[in-house]
Amino acid sequence: MAAFAAVMTGSSAAAIATVQLVGESAEAILSDVFCCSGQGPPACETGRILLGHIIDGADVIDQVTVGCEGPHAFTIHCHGNPLIVERIMKLLQGRGVELLDAESLLAKMVSEEQPDDSIAVEAKLVMTRVKTLEGARIIGAQMAGGLSQTVRRWSRESDSMSLAEIADQARQILRDSRTARRIVEGCKVALVGPPNTGKSTLLNALAGCEKAIVTDIEGTTRDWVCAEILIPPLAATVIDTAGFGADAVAAGDDGIEQAAQARSVEIVRRADLVVLVLDLSRPEAQVDERLLEALADKRILTVLNKCDLPAHLDLATLPAGLGEPVRISAKQAIGIDDLIHALHWTLGVADFDPRTPVAFTTRQHAFLKRLAFAETRLDVPAILAEILRGPIQT
Numbered sequence: 155m156a157a158f159a160a161v162m163t164g165s166s167a168a169a170i171a172t173v174q175l176v177g178e179s180a181e182a183i184l185s186d187v188f189c190c191s192g193q194g195p196p197a198c199e200t201g202r203i204l205l206g207h208i209i210d211g212a213d214v215i216d217q218v219t220v221g222c223e224g225p226h227a228f229t230i231h232c233h234g235n236p237l238i239v240e241r242i243m244k245l246l247q248g249r250g251v252e253l254l255d256a257e258s259l260l261a262k263m264v265s266e267e268q269p270d271d272s273i274a275v276e277a278k279l280v281m282t283r284v285k286t287l288e289g290a291r292i293i294g295a296q297m298a299g300g301l302s303q304t305v306r307r308w309s310r311e312s313d314s315m316s317l318a319e320i321a322d323q324a325r326q327i328l329r330d331s332r333t334a335r336r337i338v339e340g341c342k343v344a345l346v347g348p349p350n351t352g353k354s355t356l357l358n359a360l361a362g363c364e365k366a367i368v369t370d371i372e373g374t375t376r377d378w379v380c381a382e383i384l385i386p387p388l389a390a391t392v393i394d395t396a397g398f399g400a401d402a403v404a405a406g407d408d409g410i411e412q413a414a415q416a417r418s419v420e421i422v423r424r425a426d427l428v429v430l431v432l433d434l435s436r437p438e439a440q441v442d443e444r445l446l447e448a449l450a451d452k453r454i455l456t457v458l459n460k461c462d463l464p465a466h467l468d469l470a471t472l473p474a475g476l477g478e479p480v481r482i483s484a485k486q487a488i489g490i491d492d493l494i495h496a497l498h499w500t501l502g503v504a505d506f507d508p509r510t511p512v513a514f515t516t517r518q519h520a521f522l523k524r525l526a527f528a529e530t531r532l533d534v535p536a537i538l539a540e541i542l543r544g545p546i547q548t
């Protein structure tokens with residue numbers, strides 16, 4: 155007769171904390187450590203909320219309410235002082251309860267609720283980490299429709315569909331999953347460009363506060379600075395980098411500049427999108443070989459900043475492949491909405507339908523890849539069964 159418990163709320167001090175207690179022996183353990191206000195032992199009927207005290211023999215630990223969520227599931231709402239929470243957890247452990255972290259307990263509970271629907275179980279777990287409401291819509295849609303529905307359809311129709319058809323559709327889902335991941339998990343946007351073009355000013359304009367130092371001295375930003383910004387449907391981590399290019403290195407008098415540039419290259423490498431910030435008011439060519447090399451194969455959005463000043467940059471000097479530039483003034487907050495709009499389109503999230511079937515765990519990705527590259531249709535039924543009912547990933 156097992157019982158499991160986890161602290162479901164955060165680890166810092168708060169007004170209340172919630173401890174989840176589940177398992178076949180949960181009720182017996184509760185009746186041992188919980189003294190209900192009023193007469194007699196607690197009547198733990200499902201749906202009731204009980205007021206009382208957590209006790210250790212004659213020692214009263216805390217006044218709590220207990221929610222009876224099911225015959226084997228209880229939530230104890232205690233005061234949120236971490237010392238009290240720890241004491242309650244130790245008490246439960248002393249009564250034979252296995253302590254888990256919140257996510258593992260949640261995984262245990264949802265997989266017991268729906269043992270034959272791995273996609274729905276994974277969706278419930280991922281839902282707790284989704285970064286935006288739009289992301290929650292995507293994950294919610296994968297349970298009944300979306301990926302779940304597509305895999306069930308493949309299972310029904312696999313005899314009449316060719317292997318190539320299933321593989322094509324699996325590849326499309328993998329492509330759409332990359333776009334959905336940006337909405338569900340958040341994305342990284344790097345602000346890159348030569349010194350003094352206004353990258354830090356743009357970061358501050360997007361963040362709505364002074365995150366980065368702005369001066370008219372070239373090379374102001376050395377180490378990167380970042381801000382979390384919500385631009386629905388995206389939650390973006392915007393990273394301001396050190397001014398880039400051969401000129402910046404030449405201007406630097408020590409190894410710090412080299413180190414700053416190496417860090418910028420690494421940030422660019424990891425970014426989902428690079429916003430290339432150029433200064434519209436300066437006539438000289440601003441994208442040198444070094445910068446172009448760092449941008450190779452990246453998704454780029456070009457921004458012409460300082461549009462509040464007379465324009466001197468000859469757009470014909472811009473290398474090909476930088477896309478349609480957006481004119482802004484980060485300092486005067488002109489064109490920021492246009493920039494955000496362009497950012498959504500460049501990342502492919504502007505018109506993303508949340509009902510699109512997508513994979514949202516590494517496990518699902520792995521099986522879809524196997525489908526996309528399956529060599530014989532004999533493999534298909536087993537792969538589909540694994541996606542729908544295989545052991546879930548927490």
Ligand SMILES: Nc1nc2c(ncn2[C@@H]2O[C@H](COP(=O)(O)OP(=O)(O)OP(=O)(O)O)[C@@H](O)[C@H]2O)c(=O)[nH]1
Nearest residue numbers: 349350351352353354355373374375397483484485
């Ligand atoms: N007129 C005008 N000036 C701007 C604008 N954006 C930035 N500046 C000015 O340009 C100078 C450089 O701005 P920063 O934001 O520090 O530029 P940066 O690209 O971060 O510079 P580094 O960190 O040196 O690479 C500052 O004097 C800013 O006030 C703009 O839109 N219009």
Ligand SMILES: [Mg+2]
Nearest residue numbers: 353354374375
């Ligand atoms: Mg800067």
